[in-house]
Amino acid sequence: MTVTASPDLVFERSDELGTAGHEQVVFCRDAATGLRAIIAIHDTRLGPALGGTRFYPYAGESEALTDVLRLSQGMTHKAAAAGIALGGGKAVIIGDPATLKTPELLRAYGAFVNSLGGRYITAGDVGTNADDLDIVATATAHITGTNHGSGDSGFSTAYGVFVAMKAAAEHRWGTNGLRGHRVGVEGVGKVGSHLVGLLLEEGAVVAAVDASQAALARLAALYPDVEVPDSVVDADIDIYAPCALGATLTSSSVAALRAAIVCGAANNQLLDTSVALLLQGRGITWVPDFVANAGGLIQVHGELVQRTKEEVLAGVADIAVTVRKILDLSRTTGRLPSDVTADIVEARLAGADVQEVRS
Template identity: 70%
Template sequence: MTITAPHADLVFERTDELSAAGHEQVVFCRDEASGLRAIIAIHDTRLGPALGGTRFHRYASEAEALTDVLRLSQGMTHKAAAAGLPLGGGKAVIIGDPATTKTPELLAAYGRFVDTLAGRYFTAADVGTTADDLDVVATRTKYVVGHNGGSGDSGFSTAYGVFCSLRTAAEHRWGPDGLRGRSVGVEGVGKVGTHLVRLLLEAGARVTVADPYEPGVTRLRAAHPEVEVRGSVLDAPVDVYAPCALGATLTPSSVDAIRASVVCGAANNQLLHSSVAALLQRRDITWVPDFVANAGGLIQVASEIWSRTPEEVRAEIGAIATTVEAILTRAAAEGRTTSDVAADIVAERLAAAPSVPESTPEVRA
């Protein structure tokens, strides 16, 4: 196993928004025997050790993977702070096609990699990884949450947090009836989107979905035949657009095409660029910042570190709605974007962090 620092011109001399992100640590790992190529980025540990999932994805280049892990880790700092958790932000990516390159040997090598950080970073699942994968990672490090020996897959918790956020945004926009009778376009029906669809239907919403993965759509239609399927929901005639796949779908051009009045979903880093938030505001589209809405999964897996009960976890996830309402109300009163208001909340909590961070919490074996 080889651990190296990335080339300086990819981190320290960037010309995009990430140039000022202030990541504390970025390390690369390569294990020749298993074929592992991975990057872990630790953004900020002022509130506590970094926690974030491991994304296994077929990136077009190492530079693309680095950009993704830098953005995602920064988002995890914001997510933990907005949720009021004593955690910092981190994220990992494994470069490769999980369908063809994922092996027990590679996952074990990755676990050894995580262990070298000695608790500065806790890993969990993300796109391309599962609780079963984390079971293998956990054979080589104790700094892993969300595996089958812990609280399990966090898909429902993420979906529940998004649902609570969506319901709050709908009530803020349309009154006490909220989602009842409203049309919601869910983009992506994986392990989060599928749960979200069920919660929306139970709340009386009409649901349209889009996902290029046909087996997933087929399974969803078998469980919920009333759901409509389209090639795209971003520009569909719906009241709510819920992006639950990969990020960066909110761009200057896509905002022009959106017909929904509310945007709220599980995808990370939904804005292509921070300036897109102002475009949404200009079009009078209510956007719930992704790092606020999708914190449910983080709250669940973090509960393993402090041994929270399932009842406590569900209550903490439900409290996301209170944060969403505060953001929407403050943004409306001050004429500001929801993104700026949420960023202020994060900055205030980071500024209030103790000057000397607490020691790494003990984890259950």
């Protein structure tokens, strides 16, 4: 009998995640609170796996599993590209946080995190915040980004995307960088809203969209001059900044894209790796998402190793150095930015002396 691999699986998937090499995937259920969560540990060669907890109303378990596998793999790449002594992990809680989230559920989730003995360190993500993490922390010490620690990482993530975008703009257009260029920001939550502010301060013209009317209302109160079109993917913009959920870059969206640069905070922006070729074919510069959005990871890692706020901010600013290196190599070799970055990641994962890296 022939068995066809399904994307619903972990180790024998039919998609690209089938060869991603996840070390451990844990399914968590607590009937009393309604908790259904998945924790994925992708790679711990550089250190314990760290990644946020996403609380989201997935259509089903299969969709949640695919997301957590993709996100945890991205965290491995993010830490390695940033030179941080951490592995990659991620967790998702299935459900609408507006109706399902309770202190009891968060404590139950914390107990599952604690059961992994420190192999996975959790933090905040879409649908969770520092207040939630304070509750999770009552059940586990394997956590970062609480109010008693470094707090919400939204600004650090936004600042990292900003310096990455500025480096890409200077690489493409010269020293004026972002000034006067039109940026379309897709998603204006706790990261995108900070990014809008930084862009406006830099002299960019900003258009923004979000599925949440409340988020757009908050943005309008802060920045009334920001345009709100129906879409930014096909708008007359110079830079597209995806800052919501991933996989917005597909064959059809790339065909419609009018921007010259793509750089944003969303994880897993490409539907699959073939989209990178489509971007290159259209002459669009893509800054790999796990490089641009590493600011939050740099912040929470700084909390773990007791760095000052000034040291953390300097580390986030160094994302620009990495972006320049990647884009320069891409230009001189003709290779995709994602392939150049993959080489950097693999070299660090394969050649790392774990004791030296962790020191």
